[in-house]
Amino acid sequence: MAHFAELDTFYNVVRVVVVGDSDTADENGVEQEKLGKKFLHDMLGGTWIQTSFNTRCGQHQLGGTPFRKNYAGKGYTYDQTRDAFIPLQPYPSWLLDEDTCRWNAPVPYPDDGKMYNWDEDTTSWVIVE
Numbered sequence: 001m002a003h004f005a006e007l008d009t010f011y012n013v014v015r016v017v018v019v020g021d022s023d024t025a026d027e028n029g030v031e032q033e034k035l036g037k038k039f040l041h042d043m044l045g046g047t048w049i050q051t052s053f054n055t056r057c058g059q060h061q062l063g064g065t066p067f068r069k070n071y072a073g074k075g076y077t078y079d080q081t082r083d084a085f086i087p088l089q090p091y092p093s094w095l096l097d098e099d100t101c102r103w104n105a106p107v108p109y110p111d112d113g114k115m116y117n118w119d120e121d122t123t124s125w126v127i128v129e
Contacts, residue, residue: 002036004048005072005085013076013085016051049078053087055099069101091120 002024006014017040024036033050040048052060052067060066069084070076076085084101094103107124112118116125 002031003051004032004036004040004077005051005076006040006044007047007049007078009077013072013074013078014046015074016072043108057089057102084109091118093120093123 001021002019003016004019005016008014019036019039021031021128023039024031024033026032026035032101036050038046040046049072050067051072053071054061054064055066055068055071058066058069068078069082070087072078072085073087074117074122076087078084079086079101082098086096086101087103089103091105093106095106096102097104105118105123105125110125118124118126119126
């Protein structure tokens with residue numbers, strides 16, 4: 001099984017679908033992204049790019065090779081330069097980590113076992129009471 005993200009004209013992810021092995025494998029049984037893209041384009045139209053269900057923050061969760069930094073989700077953006085799927089920026093003050101292509105608060109989350117919410121007005125973590 002392979003996962004593919006449909007992109008709009010601004011490279012935003014519209015949806016993610018699963019494609020069966022028989023629709024992505026070449027004559028030797030090797031998965032080929034171009035075959036999955038063609039299968040989806042012929043069936044549904046649109047622009048498609050493969051994503052890895054097991055890739056998060058630039059790490060493959062099962063020890064394999066990471067693929068496009070993050071598993072795509074609706075609303076993510078595909079960055080061609082980084083060859084990465086990037087989630088929406090949660091707050092204007094948060095910064096993109098180039099290694100993981102995930103957003104980080106400008107202040108690290110407190111490591112004291114308590115729960116916090118981000119307050120964008122003060123750009124700080126506020127304890128949940």
